[in-house]
Amino acid sequence: MTTPSLPALLIEPLVRATLVEDLGRAGDITTDAIVPATAKAETVLVARQPGIVAGLDLAATAFRLVDPAIKIEVERPDGTRLAPGDRIATIAGPARGMLTAERVALNFLGHLSGVASAAATLVEAVRGHKARICCTRKTMPGMRAVQKYAVRVGGGSNHRFGLDDAVLIKDNHVAVAGGIGPAIRAARDGVGHLVKIEVEVDTLAQLDEAMAIGVDAVLLDNMTPEQLTQAVRTIDGRAIAEASGRITPQTAPAIAASGVDLISAGWLTHSVSVLDIGLDWRS
Template identity: 80%
Template sequence: MTLSRLPALMVEPIVRAALLEDLGRAGDLTTDAIVPAAARAETTLAARQPGIVAGLDVAQLAFRLVDPAIEIQVERPDGTALAAGDRIAALSGPVRGMLTAERVALNFLGHLSGVATATATLVEAVRGHKARICCTRKTMPGLRALQKYAVRAGGGINHRFGLDDAVLIKDNHVAVAGGVANAIRRARAGVGHLVKIEVEIDRLDQLDEALGERADAILLDNMSPAELAEAVRRIDGRAVSEASGRITPATAPAIAASGVDLISAGWLTHSAQVLDIGLDWHRPRQALAA
């Protein structure tokens, strides 16, 4: 799958908000007091541990919004596997701008690379099966577009982006509607013909209702591998099958072996561990003494 870059129009407001939060009311007091305005340097973004890089456009934007004179040469683009010590990008330009933007840039880069790395771990765990790894709406507020991009950088695919691009009937919807079939009927009557409908079930006895109402996709929640295999057999290609619940690199292979089409995991975005990436400094081009 080709990894398409996010439009700058989507990314810039997020990065601007993060920089403004950090700069506060008076800017970077520490850097402005210590570093002469004319000081320039060369630095390197480098991986401290193995993983998958994601978020370089975001990090670059953080540096350039602070100082457009900062030049960045990417050496390992998003989606690239990293070993500990690998150079990711080389930076050169004003020291003040680099230091002021450093934390925001690394926060984004480390987090998004962590999401990509977690996704790649699950993708590798199900290699050899048809199941694809996808994310959920369990994203951090304000970061959904970036986190879902990072999932793609790690080799996964995206579930719906919000409440408005697909119908996903959850257990509480079923409870309010009085059953799976009634929930699907109400949903179909309330949306347009191009909107896909998925319904969540957690018992096999609900499956016939979902199939009888021609759900486009069926979310099989917290089922054992044996139950998943039986569900896939009964679905028999009439709907997309998705497994969710208790998904880890250890459990994913058996879940994938059941024959499901998709495996979704919320922790890829809400709990992925940050990938350790640092900004390494070389000798400044000009002395920092005032």
């Protein structure tokens, strides 16, 4: 399934702000001094390592904002699996604009492709089980929408986007409220009828307490596969079962085998490695 592109209205301010940060007070003084204003060029975006491409719209926006005369022809769109040496897109037009936008374009493209590739790795690790891979709110400041988009490109799913679209009762909320029961009841009294409520539990005893009251989802934090299996039996389809903590491609299969519905991993967005993509000069 193809992931719908993000609206230009959403990504353009982010790309524009990043270009302004890079251009500083005087613009690209290196390129302006060396490259004639009339120079034309053709370059190609090329994968240096295997992975999933994501973020081409942001890269293209960077080039077009610097110089609308730059043309981008995409050969391998977002979601395409890449091998080293694969050509992703051809870029042609004024050389100055191409060089000025290059780093911003590659920063977005490499990072978001890294996010998509990491998500795809976890998705593959749990193949054959019902569990879906999810990201979290542990995103880079200002990058949440595009990072969550990249997770979807890699085959993963999104958790809540912010503090305002779902209730997630965590351990500190429970501590302030005086227990899981009071926290759930206060949340139910304080939000609208369409807002789902999830509670984080660390033990099977806490899970029993939460299920006795009733919630929409339970976040089973840092439980062993054996504990997760018991937790899924206790939940018995009455709520969504989500596992988190110590999620890696190596641990994910056993966690998925417990029968949980979701597996969430914060590192997909807060500490993922970039995918190495280069801009090669052709003329």
